[in-house]
Amino acid sequence: MSRATASGQVRQILDMNAFRPGDTDAEAVERRLANLGAASVLFYREPIEMVSAEGAWMTAKDGTRYLDFYNNVPSVGHSHPRVVEAVSRQIAQLNTNTRYIVSVVDDYLEALKAHMPDSLSNVVMTCSGSEANDLAMRVAMAATGGTGFIVTETAYHGNTALVTEASPSALKRGSLPETVIAIPPPSVQHSGEDIAGGFRRSVEMALAEFARRGITPAALMADSIFSSDGIFADPPGFLSEAVDAIRAAGALFIADEVQPGFGRTGDAFWGFGRHGITPDMVTMGKPMGNGFPMAGMAVRPDHLEQFCADVGYFNTFGGNPVAAAAGKAVLDVIRDEGLQENARDTGALLLEGLRDVARADARVADVRGAGLFIGVDLAEEETGRPDPDLTVKVIDGMRSRGVLIGAAGRYGATLKVRPPLCLKREEAEQFVEAFKGALS
Incomplete structure (x- = not known):
């Protein structure tokens, strides 16, 4: 199966914004690679060492707190x-x-x-x-x-x-x-x-x-x-x-x-x-x-x-x-805790906030989803083609603003938005502001 496309490279799911050997020589990363070898999969080119989590938030070893929109596994909230x-x-x-x-x-x-x-x-x-x-x-x-x-x-x-x-x-x-x-x-x-x-x-x-x-x-x-x-x-x-x-x-x-x-x-x-x-x-x-x-x-x-x-x-x-x-x-x-209802209501707020961003920025090509599962397509402003490079830039920019997010789609140019179901309105609004900042 050919992996090349007219607008770039088809992205293998585990390679989207993933660490690659050589990106950093941090001791903790080298330890992981020595243990797992080629099967190691770490998020971000500079992986994060996490030590605790609660609700929609994760805390890194250096004390940085991150709003988690990446991980749908702790769906009712981390460490509930x-x-x-x-x-x-x-x-x-x-x-x-x-x-x-x-x-x-x-x-x-x-x-x-x-x-x-x-x-x-x-x-x-x-x-x-x-x-x-x-x-x-x-x-x-x-x-x-x-x-x-x-x-x-x-x-x-x-x-x-x-x-x-x-x-x-x-x-x-x-x-x-x-x-x-x-x-x-x-x-x-x-x-x-x-x-x-x-x-x-x-x-x-x-x-x-x-x-x-x-x-x-x-x-x-x-x-x-x-x-x-x-x-x-x-x-x-x-x-x-x-x-x-x-x-x-x-x-x-x-x-x-x-x-x-x-x-x-x-x-x-x-x-x-x-x-x-x-x-x-x-x-x-x-x-x-x-x-x-x-x-x-x-x-x-x-x-x-x-x-x-x-x-x-x-x-x-x-x-x-x-x-x-x-x-x-x-x-x-x-x-x-009414989490299905919260997914519906807070998800609608989040969806509308992201669509407001799309109306103001042509690089946000589409926003779609249901509840707290939303996809945001990022594209080249001039051509409208999927833009995986911009997507990685936005993912890194959001990380620097304390928000974790991942990518999906054939070209890795769709942000996959899936926070814990306990997400609060103010946390949804924080995500939208971080997204706007990362696009700037």
Whole structure:
């Protein structure tokens, strides 16, 4: 797969504004490189050594406090006291695998299922979103007899061997296997004003290509806000036509909710909820335990039975009592602190503030999103082409102003805005001011 483009270089997801050996000779960085080697991934050309975090803020070793708009893992806030207390209490009492009945595990599963469509009544717990997506792909193949997967062209779904093959943005060289087809994201650029019809047509073209290859399709797998592609949320409902098309071909729809799930979009608890659809499987991760490693897959019982008839599944640490305690605390905090509603309301304030900046600066080509998940496209003022160099400049400028932010999209020219759901109005306003300053 060629990585070159007319407007620059396609950006591999882990390389966006990342440290590269030689940028600094700091002792702590050299220590990390000696331990992790080529697999080391550090944010910023000059990495930050963090020592603590609370709410929407992180504190570095040198005492600098940063407003965190980068990391969606601690979704209810860094070091939330209710999550800390739940994990501490449970690990002091019992932690074991799911071969034993422990009530906190089933308490959590039932609380989670209360947010799911009724048809997805089985949940398999894992430790990472990668494992959840790997399992979902295997279940889809068992349920359909197919091997073909449709994803978007800059999708990232995880890092197991199987899931990496369905994660175009993870590839530094080489090409996708014959069993994976990447289609354009649901954007105006690719579909014009008919986002729903355009995305459906892309799915249908992929299905026709599978037919030419003699490959039976297994699933369309999509992050329902298309975060790695650059955040495409609207109009609500546009996904339904593509889902109808994939099901008409005898395949399934896997909703990857690792990033948009758990109230982040504001309008609905899940990203797919904004589209009025019921997936065949839902995969979850990252914010599920507010930083405690946990993930899972919700699935129809008949599909799970078809898979387990062949190989079965067991995960030693998946669904352990400490993870369940963390997950239950997260659900309780989202409910009790009104965090989905806060994502909707504070997100609307943030979106409007960023659009005000866009109206005054032609380099801000587009601002879009839902709740506290927003994409900001940066472009060359004269040509309108994506400008990854400006994006890195803005990211560094915001860091110097005490705000952490990352990039996404095919060219790394989209700011990916996803702060903790507890974000306050004044913190949203601080972000907008930092953004304006970084553009100056």
